[in-house]
Every structure is written in C-alpha cells, then in structure tokens.
Amino acid sequence: MKTCCFSLLLLLTFFKSSAQSSTPDKKYLDSLNQLIEKTSSDSIKARNYFLLSDFWREQDTTKSKAYLEKGKAHGDKYPYLKAIYYSYLANYYLGIDGTKSEINYLKADKELSAFSTKEAYQERAGAWHNYALVQQHQDDHKGALDALINHVLPLSKKAGDKIWLGTEYISIAAIFMNLKQYDKAIPYLNQGIEHFQNAPSSQYFLLVNAYLTAADNYSGLGKYQQTKKYLDLAKILLDKSKNVVSPYRIEIFLLDYYKCATTYFTATKQYQKALQHANEAIKLAKELNDNYSLQEIAFDKHTILIDQKRYPEAEKILMDLVKQKETNSLTQNRLKTFNALASLHYTTGNMAKAYIWLKKSKTLGDSLSESKLKTDISNLEIKYKTAEKEKKIVSLHAENENANYKIKQNRLLNWLLSLTSLFLFVIAILGWLFYRNSKKLATQKELNHQQQLIDIERQRQIDVVQVMLDTKEDEQNRVARDLHDGLGGMLSTAKVNLTHYTQEKTNNTDTELGNVVVQLENAITELRRIAHNMIPGMLLKLGLEAALRDLCETLSTQNLDVVFQWLNIQTEPPVQEQITIYRIVQEALTNAVKHADAKNILLQCTQSEDVFFITVDDDGKGFDVGAPLKNQGIGLKNIKSRVEHLSGTIEILSKENEQGTSINIELNVTT
Template sequence: MYRIILTITFLTATVCARAQLLADSLRNIIVRKDLPLEMRIDATDRLGQVVFFNTGWKEGLDILRESIQLAAPMKDGSYRAHTYGMMAASYFISGDTEAAYKHFDSATYYIRHSNSKLMKGYVLYMKGWLQVRSRQETDAIKTLQEALEVLEKAPGGLTYIQAVYSEIAGVYFKWYDLVNVEKYTRLSLNAANQLHILEKLISANQERGGYFINLYRENTERKEALDSALFYMRKSLHLARANRERLVTPSNIPFSAIGIANIFRENMPATAANKDSVDYYNNIALQEGKLTKQFAVEAGVYNELASEAARRGDYQSAVNYLNGAILVSAKDPLFDKYNLSQSHLGLAECYEQLKDTAQALHNYKQYMTLYQELFDVEKMNKAKDLEAKYEMARKEKDLLQMRLIAEQRNKDLIQARYISGQKDQALLAAKYAASLQEKALLNAKYETELKQQALSTANYKTSQREQELKVMSERFTYNRKLNKIYSVLTIALFLAAAFLYFAFKQRSKALRQKQQLHNMELDKIKQEHRISMLSAMLEGQEQERTRLARDLHDGLGGLLSGVKIELSALNAPETTSPQQKIVHKTLRHLDNAVDELRRIARSMMPEVLLTYGLGEATREYCNGLKKSGVPVTCQVYHYRNEMNHGRQVTLYRIMQELVNNAVKHAGATQILVQLQQSDHRIFLTVEDDGKGFDQSEMAALKGAGLANIQSRTEMLQGTLEVTSSPGTGASFTVECAVN
C-alpha cells in the first residue's frame, strides 16, 4: 500500500510538472512584444485549454475571458467566435449547460461578422458537438454534414474536418450502424495521420479500436477484428504515455487503459496471464483517473475490483470498493447513472450476503430509482434513433428518385441520337447498295475464273483430305485414351475433396452445437437471476403493502373510530340546532372515511386472501367492484386452495391489474373474471366486451401495467395468452402450475 501511495504521489507530481511546463512555455510565447495580435490570441486560447484540463476549470475559463478581451479590437469576429466556442465546450464539460449555450450564442453572433469559412465551419462543428451531448443526434448529423461542406472549401479545414468525422462516428456508434462507423472512423484516422496532431491521433486510434471490438461482438468468429481492436487501443495508450508532456487532455491515458482492460476481461479466455493484463491496465486507469479527475473511469475500476472481490467471497472488501465508487461518482457533475446504479446493485447483493437486510433494501431502492431514470432516457433515445433512421431513409429515397430522373433524361437523349443515327445509316445503305451492284458484275467475271481454277485444284485437295482424315483418326484415338486417364484422376480428386469437405462440415456442426448449448446455459442462468431478483422485489412490495394495510387499519382506523365515538357523545337526537347538524354531517364524513380506509387496507392486502385463499379473495374483490357500479361477473371452479401464499398473492395482483385495465381503458359494459383449477394447473381468465385493440400493435401498447403482468407471469413460470381485435373486446388468460 505504501509503495502504491508513493507511485501515485510521484505520478501526480510528474503530471503537474509536465502540465506546468507546457503552460509556462505558452506564457513565454504570449509575453513576447513582437508577437502579432492574432498569434497572441491563438496562444492564449491554447493556454486556457491546457490550464482547464490540467490545473482547474475556473483558471482555464478566466484565461479564455482574457483572450476575449484581447480580440475585442479586432474587426474580424472569427477570433471571438473561436474563443466563445471553446468556452461553450468548457462550460458544458463542467456541467453548466445554460452557460454553455449562452456562450455558443455569442459565437454564432460574432461569426456573422466574419468571412472566414474555416471559423464558420468550426462554429457549425461546435453546434453539432453540443447537440450530440444534448441527445439531439438527428439534428447533430445534419449540422455536422453542413460543417463538412463548409470546411472542405476552406483552406486548412482538415483540422476541424477530422473532429467532425470523429463526432459523426460517435453518433453512429450510439445507433450501432457499423457500416457508417467503419467509414467515419477510417476517415478520422486518415485525417489524423495527415495532421500529425497528438490528441487527434490518440482519439482516432481509440475510435478505430472501438469499431473493431463492436465488429467482433457482432461475430465472435472474426478473431482478426479482436486483434485489430487490441492493436489500435494499445497504440493510443502508447502514444499518450510516450508523449505525456505534450498532452493537452491527459485523460486520454485512463480512457485507453480501461478500454484495453475491458477487451481482455470481456473477450479473452479467463487465464492467469489475461487476468494479470486486466489488473495491470485497471491499475493504470485507476491511477491516471485519479490524476486527471476522470471520475467515471475511477468509479468503473472500483466496480470491477468489487466484482472480483465478491467472486472471491470477500464481501466486506467489495462493500468498501463500491462505497468508493459511489463517493467518486458524487464528485462528477456529469456522473454516469449506469455506473452508479451498478454500484448500488452490487452493494445490495453484498449486504444480502452479509445479512444486513436494512442496507440491502436501501441500496435496492436506490438501484431501482436509477434504473427507472435510465429506462425512461433509453426510451426517449430509441424514439430519436428511429426518427433519425427514418430521416436518412427518406433522404436516400429522394436521392434515388433524382438519379432515376437523370437516367430517364439520359435515356431520352440516347434514343434521339439513335434515331438520327438510323437516318444516316439508311443513306449510307443506299450508297452501299449502288456500289454492290457495280461489284456484282466484276464478281461474276472473277467467279468464272475462280471456278476454272477450282476445278484444277479439286483433285489435289481430294488426295490431301484423305491423308488429313487418316491423321485425324489416329489423333482422335490418342486423345480418347488421354481423356479416360484425366477422367479417372478428376474423379479421384473430387472424391478426396468431398471427403475433406464432409469432415470439415461435421466438425463445424459439432462446434456450433457446442456453442449453442453454451449459449442456452447462459440464457438459463440469466433468466433464473432475473426471476430471483423480480421475486425479491415483489416480495418486498407485498411485505410493505401488508405493513401499510396493518398500520392504516390499526392506527388510523382506530383513531377515526375514537373520534366518531367522542362526537357521538355530543349527538343529542332531540335537538336540531345548527351545531347539531354539523355534528351529524361530521359523523357521516367519518363513516365514509372509515369505509374508504377499510377499502384501501383490503385492496393493499385483503384479509380474505390471507385467511380463505385466492378463490374467496377473488369473489370478494369482484363483489366489491359490483357494489361500486362496475359490471363484474366472478366464476370460481374446482379451486382447492393448494397454492402457497406467495403464488396466490402474485396471481391476485395479476387479476387486480387486468380488471383495473379493463375498467380504465376498455370502456366495457361487462367484465368476466374466471378462476379454474384442473389437476395441478391454475387458469385465470379476464374477459371484457370493450373496444379491444390490434394484437399486431401490442408491443407499442405495452405500458407499465402490461409489463408488470408479464413479469409476474414469468415469476410464476406460467404463460400469458392475449386474444383481442378492435371492437370485439379482449381476453387475457394466465396459466401456471399450482406450486
């Protein structure tokens, strides 16, 4: 431990010293009196960037404000537009979104007072950069394509073109569009190689490595893709560590290190050598993350160390690591909710193993809250992704239509030229026919002479042909023997190839079957884990409902009954004074409140379900709804009350949810609830004659209610059958085993 502390202290001092060296070098350039104002502004911008990423956010922003003041006398607004763009990005990184967009508006204003295409392209690039990080990927793609069109026409635009390629590749990474990811990561790396700028080379190699690891995950038989991913990620780490003193953003080191660690952990065999590699790169990521304040990287490493400790059975160490991850995440203004949710989930599981149920329940609740937030964001992002893909498809359709129109025009032009050529050809044919008639006379004379010569040579050719036929007969016999030999060799080679191919196919089939069995085992383990988590969550909910029902009935119910008794003492039947009327009215309200309280308590955990079982609870629930005006019919057949209490509660909740959906959404005039037991199988059917729905659109209709029903059915290891069509009502049937 002491040696690790010394190492981190030494690295901290080294990084700070190198960052300070770069900052001092830029300050020496700025104070030169002979330095032109344009170069002074550019050096000040770079100094602000170096200080922001290495020393402190506030100091870096102060230097960028000094650059704005230096550029104030300049008529060309491009200098202030550039600095305001850098400030917008800096504020966004520091978590102040409002200030980021305010400074970007200033950049947009000043670029209007400039003719620089380079800076106009840069401002468009910054707009796309902000849109990507504000979850506006569709608009970001449009903006970044506009930036490319401007920058390609601007001298020196390659610097920002590379950054635009990188941003577009990032968007397609989110959409998992590997074709476009390959295109733009390749363009980004080519541009970075031409520029020879260190930060751009590092980020371009990281992106290229990310593309290849996703390509490998799509098809794990592409081992060359995994090797390429490891090559590019190691190259980015080597570039960053070998040129640490030149780095403006030293956070590239921990990002590359944790990327390599993830490749070894997720995609390599679990050998001792690979585990050492994971520990080595995780250690680099943890040390460099602390130095560069990359809290997300540091929290991710702590989560991985906790997972390793839990697998070893050292749950106390795992709790310490996970608490460290949560503390680190709290320091990050843009903290990763997914990492934080996994930290709380790991803590809950560890506390369960340590028998600390209070802490386990607290962390499970924190995990569920973060999971719900992530789920809502994911739904919104998927909608945006679909919108973006639709927009791209529409543009491709318009482009194809334009090409079709152009091809039709070319076809018309070719046809016109063809008609003109036919006319010219007819004229030439007439001239050619006249010349043929003249030639025919000459040919007649010439043919007469030829016939005489042919007669003299006919005899000679006859004898020559007899000799040729003899030679051909001998050659044919030889070729036929040679063909037989070739045929035998060909058949032998074909049989050998067929045997090898059959052996190869059998081996491939065996390997595929083995992989399929492995995948089936993994799916089974995941399903069992999901069911156990869902069972624990639902059991906690039911316990909480039981406690609340008991507290409401024993506490608040008793209190209301006491108030009613005290007010009843004031009730004199022979008097009708105004005060007495108020007492009567208050007593009626108390009766209503007590009835409502009992209804709520029975709904949360009906006593009939606990005492008499699911059949009687279902009848009582339907009778209560019928009394309140809901048209419900209940039928219970052959139910023997053999289910354990937990499964009865789960099936009761499914019935409640289905009836509530029919009442709220179906517009039904009649609802049928049927509970039936056949041998060791239970059938629960809820039917209504409401408006129904199209089953082909059921996936789009699945809200929280249907999702809960499906989850509870899976927990019972049962099946949910849905039958419905528009205008004919709906029928839901749940089938499961008794125990």
C-alpha cells in the first residue's frame, strides 16, 4: 500500500506557493491588488495577476481562470510573460484535466527554451516537475522518471538553486522506490540529503522528508539497521523543529515519521511498538484530515493484526480499504489489497473467498499486462510504419535524383549562356550599389559621429552627477562624524557638568536651570538622530534589507503605520548601489511623512534579474506631478537625480487635492 508520491506532491506546492506561504493570506492578496491598481506597467500587472490565479487555483477555479486571462491580456506583448502563461494555465488544469495540463506544461517548456536566464530555467524545471506529477497520477512511473532525470535535473542545475535540486533528487528516489528498484534509489537519496545538510532551520522539513524517504527505502531492502538510523535522525530533527517558523506544518512530517516507524517495528516483529506508532499516526492523520494516510496506516495495521492472528479485525480493515476511493485511485494499491484479502482467507482456510479475491487480483493484473501489451504493440506498429515510409522515401528520392540529373544536363548549356549575360549585368548593378552605399556610408558615419558626441555628453553628465552624489555622501559622512564626535561630545560634557552643578547645590531652586538641562538632553538626542540619518551605519553592517526595515520602524509612530515588504530578492546589489537605493527610499519616505500627512505607507522592494523595483504608496495628500521642476521640492529632485544615475525610470501617480500618492521606480543594478 505504501507509495512514495509524497515528495512530488510536496514539490508542487513548494514550487508554486513559496511566495504565499510566509505571508498571511489577506495581507498577501491586498499587496498584489494594490500593486495592480497603482502601477501602469503591464508586465507588473501580468505577473501579479498570474500570482492571484495560482493563489485561487485550489479554492475558487472561476476566480483563478479570470485572473489568469487578465494576466494573459497584459502580458501578451512580452515574450517571456507569454511563455510562463502556459505554465500557470497548466497549473490551473492540474487536477481538472490531466491531458490539457500535460499539453500546456510542454508548451511552456518550448516557449521558455528561447530564454537563458536562471528564472527561465527554474520555470522550465517546475513545468517538467509538475508534468512528472501528472504521469505519476496516471500510474506511468517510468514516464515520470524520464521527465525528472532527463529534463528536471539538467534544468535545475542550470538554475543553480541547491535546495530545489536536492528536492528533485529525493523525488527521483521516490519513483525508483515505487518501481521497487531500491538499490537505484540510494545514490539519489544520498545526493538529496547532501544538498539539504546546510539548509536553514525554516527548511528542516526538507531534510526530515529526505531522512524518512531513506528509511522507507532501506526498509524495502530489508536493511533494518539503516532504517533505524534514518528514523532516529528524522526524529531528532523533528524535535528541534517544534518551535521553528516554517512554510509547512511540522505535523505533516511527524505523521510520516509515525507511518515509517510503524512499518519498521512491524518488519522487525516489535508488534507492541508498531501498534503504538500506528495509533499515534491515526490520531494525527485525523487531526490533519488526511484520508489517504489513514488508509495507508490501516493497511500496515492489518499486517500487525494478521501476525497476532486477529483475523476478523484484519479482514474488516481490508474490506474498508476496498471501498475507499483514495486507495483505489492507484491500480497498484487495488492489486495489493486484493492479494492481501486472498492471502488472509487462504490463511484462515476459507478457500472460496480466497479464490474470489485471487480471481479479482488476476483479472486486474491481466488488464495491466494487456494494457502494457497493447501499448508495446502500438509502439511496434508505429516503428514499422515509420520504417516502411522511410523506405518509400529513399526509393522516391533515388528516382528524383536520376530525373534531376537528366534535367541538369539539359539545362547546363542554357545556364552557361545565361550566366555570362547575368555576370555582365551583375557587374553593372554592383557598381551602382557601390556608389549608392558609399554615399549612405558617409551619411551614416556622420550620424554615428553625432551620436557619439551625444553619448559622450550624456556620459559626462552622468559622471558629474556621480561625482556630486559621491561628494555629497562623503560630506554627509564627514559632517555626521563631526556632529557626533565633536559637537555631540561637547554638548554631552556640558550637560554632565551642568547636571553635576545642580546636584551639588542642594538648596538650588532655580527651575530654569533644570529646564536648560532638559533642553540640552533634547539637543543631544536630536543631534545623534541627525548624525544617524546622515550615515546609514546599519546598511554597511547588516545590509540593505535590515537598513530599510530599521528606517521603516524608526518612522512608524502611533499615528503612522509604515509597512515594509522585501520580495524575491536573492542577492543584494553592490554596497555603492545599496547606498543609492537607501537614499532614494529615505527621501521618498521623508517626503510622505513631512508633506503628505499620511497615516499608512507601504514600501515594497522586488527584483527581476538586474532590475530592482521600488514602490512607495501612501494615503496622504496628493500633489501636482506636472508642476514645473523649479516648484518641486529638493527631496524629489534628489530622488530623480539618483534614479537617473542608475539608468532607471520613475513613475509618480498623484493628483492635487486628491488622496493618495504612488511612486514606482525601476533601477538597473549589478547582479
């Protein structure tokens, strides 16, 4: 009864839902909808509509399809988005129409093959992985294995995601286990476990799944010492994971541990422990509403009952399994249940019932063999017809060659005469083309020269801006250090001396002197705040994400909520570019706080390859975007100059006397 489709099911969720799993549903949906409403970029709208479609896929198919079509409409002019549309369409059909799902996964792979980015390789790997899942659900384990080994593994290596690659190794091992080729599964299990050894604590569940799969494999080989080793490793990691925040409920993997332990204790004839673990598994499966696992455990429990000669209880369990649709969805499970019933009745001496179940088993096995035979015959017929067609093509090709040879001989003389005339004509044409091209070339050289001058001037302006920004940053750092180390130290010394003076004068009743001390304290605090803002120290120590999160938390007050989202950014840009991004966000947030009177501000940072996206939304007062540049604040001018320095674009959506402002920025960064 035991099957190893768990790894594949896990991977499907892992591939398409990782963005959702760490974010509360409402906040995640609100974020996607806000991005769609505020941006005018069709590419951003398309990506967010695809994410909405995938979010609703298992909850509301009507909504899912509607969002999918909206994403297609916005992404049709972008070849890459048009390609990944087929992957999301295949996801939509998964569980609804297997054939359409297969066709669209293959279509997605074909369209994505035109791109050579890591994101494209991972999308293709995901499409082939889900294609393999469809094959497994159709009992085509060899088809699933072919997809994983020959397509998913090479593409995953190109994508460079170590965690994803490790999960694929475990999936391949699971398929070999389903085919009872346990020895072939071992190298893939070892590879998968090796890839997970340094996984962060939030991904312990991957290593737990790998250990349990290895334990199940060694149990199939009858190597129970190895089985116990991996069971113990899994249990240690499960205990460590109780308080770890993870995208998946750890109870799912604890249930799998109890199932695997039940099988181990049954095989080693430790029936009391086997029953204890089986009962724990049943209890947990009921809590998780996992009917398939309930039936799987029931089959293991029937084995224990037979060994204890409790035949009526074992028969009742098997008869219940026959009626369950989850058990009967896989042909191998039905065949195993029929054989178990036949064996049970044979053991109890009820030959009539044993014969009935054996007959059902044979009929089912014959149907499987017949189906395979028909498939083999069909493949042979196709090969035969193809060979016959090739023979006919070769024969026709030979006849055509002879006819063409005679025609060539007859036409050779005419060609020689024609070529002579054509040669003279071509010389005349080439002379005219040479003259015309010479004139075009001269004109083009002049245009190129003008463009070079324009490019040089533009580069000069960019260099000037860079020097200005670097000078400003250095000056800010110098002033901040002088304020903090010089003036700050002097003020602190004055405050200490003044405080000491007031404390020595026991009869001192001068309240104004106390007020001076308080004002000095406030001045020192304000001075340190100014110096901290001028030098982004946290950025240099902990990176861009931590610095931005600290900035948002600093600006948040009782009357202002600043929400920060850091999405899909695997590698931060170089430090100098991080400082520029920090200054852009700092200016944008400061403008919203000072001028907009906002109560809610959303800062979102995302990245796609070498393009860094910044979105700042607030619900405060709008302003006239079309006002002359001289009327705009220095903060907005600084933002635009820094965006231009990184060859980026800025889009500001706001209107005077209306609520809300949205700033969308795209920056070209070094990856």
